[in-house]
Amino acid sequence: MSFKLVENKIDDNKFISCKDFFNPIRSKKDKSSPIKFDMCEFTLCLLVGLKNDRKELLKDYQFRKDNFAQRYIDEYLEIKPLITGLLLSKIIKNAGIDRNEKSKVKDIMKNALDSNDPLFLKKETIDIMHQYYLGGFCILLNEFEYKPPVDVSVFFTKYNKLISAN
């Protein structure tokens, strides 16, 4: 399994692709920008989605046909266990399982994790991760009124608010 970026939302003319959204603040366009890889775009969206507990249905969106990575790139290896932990936490919560129900928690872990996958996740869990990624991207689109941000400093100032507000 692998990471994918969203291209379109079915029947939504306002929607712009993830690539187009981040394009003006990628390091290629603005050399000050730390957003160098597709993985940066994905992670920024995913964290907002997880933070705001917002998921979107995969079937409502079209992804780019090329997967941008099969695994976490070196720069992102440190975040891999954190993302996995957050996803497990969400799945457990969404299943309505109490933290004392050890056997149910272990079942969730068995069903969600796959130590043979480079992402540590089973396909269904990777799908859930993409649902949160979409949710986060929709929040960003909304925050920036469906227009690509023009200044990387403005982007991060707004982003920090989105990610840190309790």
Next chain:
Amino acid sequence: MKFNIIEWKSVGLRCPDFNIKISKNDKTFPSFIQMPNGTGKTTTLSLLKRSLYNHEFKSKEVWDYSAKKKEEFKKEGYFQIKCEVEGKIFYSKINFNFENKTCSYESSTDDGGWKSEFSLPNQISRIINREIIELLFVDLEKDIKPMFRENQTGAQEAIKTFCKINLIDRFIADLDTYKTKKRKENVQRGSTMNEIKTEETRETKILNQIEKINNKIEESKKYLNETEDQYKNGKDHLRSKLEKDSNIKKQLDDLQKKKEDAQSNYDKSLLSNFNTIKKIGTYESDLKKEITDFVSGLDDMQLPEAEARVFFEALIKRENCVCGSHLDDNKRNNIIKEMESFISSDNAGIISQIKNSINQNSKEASLNDLDKISSEIQENKHILDTYIEEIKYLTKSQLTKEDLDLSEVIKNLEKKRKEEELFLKVITKKPYTSRDDENSESLVSLNEQKQKVEKELARLSKTQSIEEKVRYLTRILEEAKRDSEIEISNEITIECNKKLKEMALSNPLFVNSINENIKLENMEGVDQSEGSTGQEARIGIIFLLTILERSSIKFPLILDVPVKGMDFDARLRTAQFISKLDSQFIGFVIDSDKENFTDKFKEITNNSNNYITCYRREDETKEFDDLAKNFNYPPHENSNAHVVYDYEFFNKFKKEGEQKEESK
């Protein structure tokens, strides 16, 4: 084998109706042709080139060759060249029809007749090609300068062409054709055939894309070459304006330094912000709460419990249980069932990693405050913008309206040039990744994809053995090509530097290496990004003379304004080197090139030389007609051109304003 140009003739064209005879007493001595500016040097040079290879003229191009003065315009015209190869004479003629804007070639035949097509004698038809002609018929300014420019590959291509390294490409292409032929002969049926068709379609797409990218590379190089002077001169002009006042220069330098520091602080704060965001748990957020709650929940449940599972895994492998009773299938299944309620050791490993990461980040908790980082970013941005504005304001105050317009042009040029450079240096050279498809702009990736498709085609058509052999041979040939290029480039570098040392000039430049372009260095071996016009002209000519010397075939070398920008010492040394050249030499000169060059050449070579003066006959050139009459070379009254073969006339001839124009 020696190939010489003996004569050429132009009639009814943009340049005057010259009939220029290079040979003197049946000998082709080094020749200097003095043609004042506006006489048609560039037109003549391009027609000389085009008469020696089959050029496809576009209608606009044909029209460009027509006479521009209304009274001189003719519906038809021609350019004819007479050459000699191993004592055998041949002609090539380009006929222009300016009414239809078309043109056609005519060539002489062995029996003294003519045929209506472009053709060269057998001895040279396989040797001469467009690349060689373009290389040896040189407009110094247009053709030599790019050899020194980054992003240009003129010097490398010159070596490849002239030293015939390109021949290896033909062998590789032949091998490729052979492989394809064998594959097609091994006809397959049914679904395999369909698979072959699919792969062949993909191969065609890849080949088309390779061609498209190669064309785009040429366009990029052309753009960078064509805009280089405008960009550099514009930048120099603006810089000199700003540096005129030492106080302003100091202020600008100071501001520039502050701006660079501010830029660095700004970049650092953005990077630090992004790295912090990725360290979930080190800043206040719902995410922190969620992940720490999750970990404490795991702790409460005493997860992971890998040891327990490991215990059961070990137990089921034993004959007897820990209590000593025999483990039958029933008991073993009960243990497995119990074991399944524990997470696997692999999953336990994942959970441990999650806990470790969170615990590690918890140690840094409260160290990071995203609000504070946001403020820092904004502050750094504000400082940076202030310096940018101050530089802009100070710059504006020193520049005129025209300069500001120029500044805008240069800014746009810089942006576009950077994009082109990125394409040439990075995009086309990106390594292959499994995500790439036939729309990739990387030649490295496309060639890798091509190889993969070829392998698959060989498998489907059961010609793997041939494919492997061809691949093996191709690899050897490509290595040979690469090694030859490096070795020949090194040899040429050494030979050029030997000649440059012989010139014994003060403050000389040398060739550091010839990779894609000629890289320069000073006497101390320190890299020089560029030389002056004269220095580059000198080294460019020496480079050409050196590759000419390597060839057993003696091609003519034609140089337009060969000593432009050179000081007197360099002119003299260039004359000495040219006098030693075995190949025919023709130099187009103007009055300002004569001092210490053509005169010294005369001294060095006695009478083994040829000095020709050509000019356009107009009202204001009547004095030259009178001068020519004094030298017993009266002009033909109805002709718009005159050619005089006399050294004294050559020396006395001077067109008003030419010196001035040259020194601009």
